[in-house]
Amino acid sequence: MLRCSLRECQMPKYLTLTDYAQITGSAPIKRQTHGWRAKCLQRLVRLEMPVPLTIALSFAAVREIATGAQMNLRHLLSHFPQAQLLSVRPSAEYPEWGGPAAILNIGINDDKHAEIAEIYGEPVATRMYLHFVQAYAAHVAHLDPDMFDAPEPSLPALQAALRDYESEMEEPFPQSPVQQLADVLRSMARAWEGTSARLLRQAKGAPVDAGLGLVVQAMAGGVGAGESGAGLIRFIDADTGAPQVTGRFKSYGLHGLEAMGDDADVLYLTRDKRGPSLEERCPEAFSELLRHGDFARKRLREEMEIEFTLDDGKLWVLDAVTVQRSSRASVRVAVDLANDGIIERDEALMRIAPKALSELLHRQVNPRKRSEVFVSGIAASPGAAIGRIVFSSSAAQALAARDEPCILIRRETTPEDIRGMHAAKAVVTERGGMTSHAAVIGRGLGVPCVVGASRMQIDERRKTVRAGDYVFSEGDMLTVDGTNGLVLVGEVALLEPALDDRFVTLLDWADARRDIDIRANADTPSDARIAREFRAQGIGLCRTEHMFFEDDRLTLMREMIFADTPEDRSDALGRLLPMQRADFIELFEIMQGQPVCIRLFDPPLHEFLPHSKEGLRFLADALNKPLSEIMRRADALSEFNPMLGMRGVRLGVTIPEIYEMQVRAIFEATVELTRRETPVTPEIMIPLVSAMREVELVKSRIDAIAAAVRSRLGHDFDYRIGVMVETPRAALRSGDIALHAAFLSFGTNDLTQMTYGLSRDDAGRFMSDYVQQQVFHEDPFHTLDLDGVGELLTLGATRGRKARPDITLSICGEHGGNPDSIRFCRDLGFDYVSCSPFRVPVARLAAAQLVIEEEN
Secondary structure (H helix, E strand, O other): OOOOOOOOOOOOEEOOHHHEEEOOOOOOOOHHHHOHHHHHHHHHHHOOOOOOOEEEEOHHHHHHHHOOEEOOHHHHHOOOOOOOOEEEEEEEOOHHHOOOOOEEEEOOOHHHHHHHHHHHOHHHHHHHHHHHHHHHHHHHOOOOHHHHOOOOOOHHHHHHHHHHHHHHHOOOOOOOHHHHHHHHHHHHHHHHHOHHHHHHHHHOOOOOOOOEEEEEEEOOOOOOOOOOEEEEEEEEOOOOOOEEEEEEEEEOOOOOOOOOHHHOEEEEOOOEOOEOEHHHHOHHHHHHHHHHHHHHHHHHOOOEEEEEEEEOOEEEEEEEEEOOOOHHHHHHHHHHHHHOOOOOHHHHHHOOOHHHHHHHHOOEEOOOOOOOEEEEOEEEEOOEEEEEEEOOHHHHHHHHHOOOOEEEEEOOOOHHHHHHHHHOOEEEEOOOOOOOHHHHHHHHHOOOEEEOOOOOEEEOOOOEEEEOOEEEEOOOEEEEEOOOOEEEEOOOOEEOOOOOHHHHHHHHHHHHHOOOEEEEEOOOHHHHHHHHHOOOOOEEEEEHHHHHOOHHHHHHHHHHHOOOOHHHHHHHHHHHHHHHHHHHHHHHHHHOOOOEEEEOOOOOHHHHOOOOHHHHHHHHHHHOOOHHHHHHHHHHHOOOOHHHOOOOHHHHHHOHHHHHHHHHHHHHHHHHHHHOOOOOOOEEEEOOOOOHHHHHHHHHHHHHHHHHHHHHHOOOOOOEEEEEEOOHHHHHOHHHHHOOOOEEEEOHHHHHHHHHOOOOOOHHHOHHHHHHOOOOOOOOOOOOOOOOHHHHHHHHHHHHHHHOOOOEEEEOOHHHHOHHHHHHHHHOOOOEEEEOHHHHHHHHHHHHHHHHHHHO
């Protein structure tokens, strides 16, 4: 294949000597101009570590090289001893932005090969030369790497590689160290500017114009006759953060010269019964590494891993980077550094990404284990679980009764599936988005959940689920990774949660810094207990309808729905009242006087009816009514758009007995708790309000029932009435509504849905296309829309406070646990945010970071 030679492609433009600098303690090197690796190496030099001579090229220099400029490389090489082998490594501004692969042993050629062979032996020289030819051919000349693959380093393999290179390039392999270095620098510079590399780093947060530095470093032996080799050492366990020496060392010297390459003598770092160790063979070098690690921790204020070589027993430090570690390890490292006085507590708080805490609260798929993906969707609720496939709530409950874990797979869930979701270890739905029923309940329960898995095809009759080439039947095992939105084939190894003392300590520090309260959305006693465990400052949203889906209550609800007269309806509700009162008593007891905001009944009544003819027939038998009447009444309750129909306050106005029962149960529970010397001031929230008159009507009935309960029980109590702002009109008319409300809580799930005119259960079908084509920057059900929905929140808060300065403002939708939403609410002066119990720790940390950011 005919190509231009690399020399012919060079442009006659020269860089000046100021475009590169030898790394010394005083050199003008910055992360923003030379990259993280150059800056880190300078710090190691300042710490007097034995770093080989290194030259750093700036971002500007690398950009010029990419466009064809030449450097006075002879002057650059004059810094190094004659015939010194070199390496070139990338140095982006941040390590996570990546960069081209490092190239080692630049400068080796036929003469150098002979020289090294005479000193260290032909196998050593051949291995070094062959590896360089392979790297140069693949990364610099861009030839097929398979052409140069060799089973093992050998002189015939090297000779074949050199011939193949000459055949493909129509010129011999370059022998000039100057040309080799120039070609490597240009190749790495241009690789950084390539489309794939640019898109990859942008996905990791890099700006479009992110720069790349390059560091040219003297190769530091590692092949001497004495103890020589290369290794990597870290001083903590990357999974837990606990102190532990781990890493590797390959010996190429006295004990390893006969086994170069992959079969080199691999040593353990510390003493080990399984084989020889670096600690035993080179105790002085090992002790020196430990000292360097401890010194770097104290002076660089981080846990570092050190890349090193030994050359006849002499230690060289080639590089040091922050240990890549799990979220659990990151928390431990940050807290330990603060406790040791190396960093301040505020810095420890700022070092942890809030969302990283989610990984500590649930089991997680072990990223080190391989797994096959069955289907992917939206990561709706974090965590991981393994279980047998079931396709109905009844099947989930049956397996749970036998202590067998199960995965509930549905097209979409409804309130009728609550019991099945409680029983299941994880939930997967074909439809839905971040605020669909399955997603909201999954996060509330702490159950891993993947929604919007649209490639999944469910056959409920055959009880199978298909995606691509995979077909699974009920009872087969799957693993759900709710953190990453994946359903995996079979059983995959999991990591256990990590709520240790460092986790608690970090959040204690966060609580001392934040200035906005964090409450939890909790619908059941188990939710409330989790909220207390995570130190929520009360319940910001208790959705009472979820209390009615237990078997005994569901039957009474259906009796109430099908009652022929108001008296019959009151009778059914009267039998529900003690159950509802017991619910509230337990909730109040768990929260121990903390505020509890109870949302009155919200969903349309048809959600409590069976969805199949078999279920309707069973209901007809239970209510002793003709099936035809049951079907007629059920049909009459159906709505074209139930989310905008007969629900929320509309039920409270037209069927007031439901709210009256609930309010009576709340007040009787309040009196009972007061008698037990646990005073409570319940907060009663009216849902789906759009007009002031709705609030007036419901409030007058609540006040009347309060007076009646006080009189009948002979006990006084306080309570607060507020409104859940979920409709655009309620936000716009919040000034009027605030006159009759002690608090306004913005329900951003429905408010987003109504503002956009989107169904939150169906938007997942096209949302990814909308985000990719930049119609929306993000899924508005996942990240609060600050421009549209945010403007309604701003108007609502401003007008509400103007009408009633002492009104309490909050947000209780799923956005409440999002750091950006918390920032927005804090800026508006909200009193608290409320989120799913398992997002409370995330919100606590995010709120503290906002205060620290503002102060700095």
